[in-house]
Amino acid sequence: MNILFVASEAHPLIKTGGLADVAGSLPLALRALGHDIRLILPGYASILEQMDGLQTVATLSLPVTTAPVTLLRGNFPGSELPMYLVDSPEYFARPGNPYVDTDGNDWPDNALRFALFGRAVTSLSMGTVDPDWQPDLVHCNDWQSGLVPALLSQHPKRPASVFTIHNLAYQGLFSWNKFSELALPESFWSADSMEFYDQFSFIKGGLIHADYLTTVSPTYASEILRPEFSCGLDGLLQHRSTDLTGILNGVDYQVWSPDTDSLINSQYEATSPQNKAPNKAALQQMFGLPVRDDVLLLGHIGRLVEQKGVDLIIDAADDILAQDIQLVTLGTGNAALQSRLQKLSAQYPRQVGTHIGYNEPLAHQIEAGADAFLMPSRFEPCGLNQLYSLRYGTLPIVTHTGGLADSVVDASDDAMADGRATGFVMPHADVTSLSARVTAAAELFQQRPKSWKSMMRTAMQQDFGWDRSARAYEALYRKAVTA
């Protein structure tokens, strides 16, 4: 099949979160299955700087802007995967990240930026831009590409479409005024299209108009049919539930494997877990913590937002740190959470290390150096760090929600006896559950080191590679194309 994979970020070119990890690896897995899949991204300045040999495919004239828009083509780094970039310097050549400026505020013209991107993707999808290629299917991801299925629905002879929800909490909502600048059909401003409580919702373009919907874990697929998780969209999702499936994300083990990871101090694998120890010592040293093998070292990495439950870690800290436990955290985001984490490390200098910022090598070093990994998320569509943690033998402590529930087996007596346990699962995202599961982890670590090691081995042997999930997408694409 000819497939166009549409995303607003892809690792290693540009990344703010898990979507980049998915967009930088799932297309490669689908290409390995023999498909002509191509990735399309906005031409952010930082991407253009990293790419050599880009060719101009066409200059586009789009109703949404008078600024020049050019479609460029090259290969995704380190691969033969064809990649298109929508180059429009006025909209995409900026400092900051794809969505916010250097102060963390949304770009005021985000509606226009991603409408322009959506229009360029739609032109390519309709075969009017690249004379050599047209997709049979367009796979859109998150609100930034939500306009594409809506625009495609205007064409009777169009490619099939799939829309993947990576996070329902980000919907791309804009005022009527912003909508009116987008030169879209007026019919889009209606409750059965993209209007949502008097705002214009990019994500609804995908949810209503795509042929099939997916999300990134089976549990999240059922959670979002309920008001607690649906961010107001449960009615619509229930209406579309026969077209909605959950396909768990995979891991790119080329990037995230402790036996080949060049960003860590000492490489190790399931048969040589003792080689993990130098990574722990290096991490303790880096954060100025006492270098001790017998203390339980917890790690946390993530965007500092309510979803991730970082506030729960801070609220449970006095309880957790009354035990022989150390904690290192890496994250950036909400200013109040940043300063609370910094205060915590000032209060407990021998137990807590905090790094505020985005730091890819450090993320690998925490995965490799910590004994256990905290992910007390309030909701988690899939979550990737718990999957990385499993492979690094860094036992995840997670909430029973979304992809966390689908990937971590709690250290219950039964699961321990059967050798299935891979982590610690909190029934609820609250301070009591977090404290209790961390205490259970510390007890096991300190009092039953053999059981801990055997759990590490089981965790490291889990296979969450892309192959199975890529085949599930392939089957769905076939259904969509032949419908």
Ligand code: ADP
């Ligand atoms: P989400 O997409 O909701 O942020 P995921 O668990 O799916 O959560 O993916 C997060 C990805 O971003 C992981 O690869 C993680 O290592 C990375 N990440 C998040 N915050 C940071 C940070 N401050 N520094 C480095 N990597 C980070």
Ligand code: GLC
């Ligand atoms: C989102 C979700 C996260 C998921 C990622 C990739 O950012 O918050 O749970 O792993 O997308 O699908």
